[in-house]
Amino acid sequence: MQSFTDANANGKYDSGEVYTWDTTDPNAGSVDMYRTWGAEWTGFNAVPYSVWNVDTTPATQLHVVQRDLDNNGRWDGKRSGNYNYIWVTNVAYDGTSKFDDGDDANDFMYHLIMLGSDMPVYYTVDLDVTSNMLAKSGTITITPARDNLTADSFTFSTKYLLENTYDCSYIGVWPNPYFGYNPEEKNAVDNQIHFIGLSATATIRIYDLAGNLVSKIAHTSGSDEIWDVKNNFGISVASGMYIAAIEAEGCDKILKLAVIPPEQRIDVY
Numbered sequence: 001m002q003s004f005t006d007a008n009a010n011g012k013y014d015s016g017e018v019y020t021w022d023t024t025d026p027n028a029g030s031v032d033m034y035r036t037w038g039a040e041w042t043g044f045n046a047v048p049y050s051v052w053n054v055d056t057t058p059a060t061q062l063h064v065v066q067r068d069l070d071n072n073g074r075w076d077g078k079r080s081g082n083y084n085y086i087w088v089t090n091v092a093y094d095g096t097s098k099f100d101d102g103d104d105a106n107d108f109m110y111h112l113i114m115l116g117s118d119m120p121v122y123y124t125v126d127l128d129v130t131s132n133m134l135a136k137s138g139t140i141t142i143t144p145a146r147d148n149l150t151a152d153s154f155t156f157s158t159k160y161l162l163e164n165t166y167d168c169s170y171i172g173v174w175p176n177p178y179f180g181y182n183p184e185e186k187n188a189v190d191n192q193i194h195f196i197g198l199s200a201t202a203t204i205r206i207y208d209l210a211g212n213l214v215s216k217i218a219h220t221s222g223s224d225e226i227w228d229v230k231n232n233f234g235i236s237v238a239s240g241m242y243i244a245a246i247e248a249e250g251c252d253k254i255l256k257l258a259v260i261p262p263e264q265r266i267d268v269y
Helices: 108-114
Strands: 029-034 041-047 051-053 060-067 086-092 121-125 172-174 193-196 202-208 213-219 225-227 240-248 251-259
Touching: 029 108, 172 251, 202 225, 213 225
Parallel strands: 029 060
Antiparallel strands: 029 041, 051 060, 060 086, 086 121, 172 193, 193 225, 202 213, 202 240, 240 251
């Protein structure tokens, strides 16, 4: 700031007072100004600040759009009353207007507020300049917690393939012993013994104590499998002890189970 009009005669600059500055200063610039939301473009006016992207080499000056609610053609930095919001765009600054009011296709506020369109904006800045702040030059550095954008892409790689974490200790059988009844059964001939905790695929072989294969079951999905308490010929098995040998994914399990089928009577006339 070179000078200002001390409107309230307090000997220092206050927000809203008219000021002048060196417009040839490389840190100064011009911005597209709009009066308010969805309102008309008021001009490409000089302001005592500029915005730079310091992540590039060299740093890139960026184009800025400013709300000028009191329509005085300058940046007051006064939050109360005129709210000189600053929109920092990703458009490189070249000293010319980029969002003039020639037509709606180029109108920043029309697209941002009236249409709700996406605009090339990095940040929205709302500064509240207190007394005498414009009397000295300075730099404000903005380091945001960066959001992911639709144009961002990510590549992930793993060091090792996932190992099979299935454990045969999960496998069980119920009811055991089977006393001719299971609450899951729907009727007197719907005998069910459940093998639980199985891997996605498994093979269950059921043997009698003499080592004879009684039944073979191919399990293909889920974690449970039902044995209908019948042999491979569809005949109900006799009461006794049985051995279930289960081949699961990556491990085996041996189970003993006692089977006492329900009493069945054949009426003879």
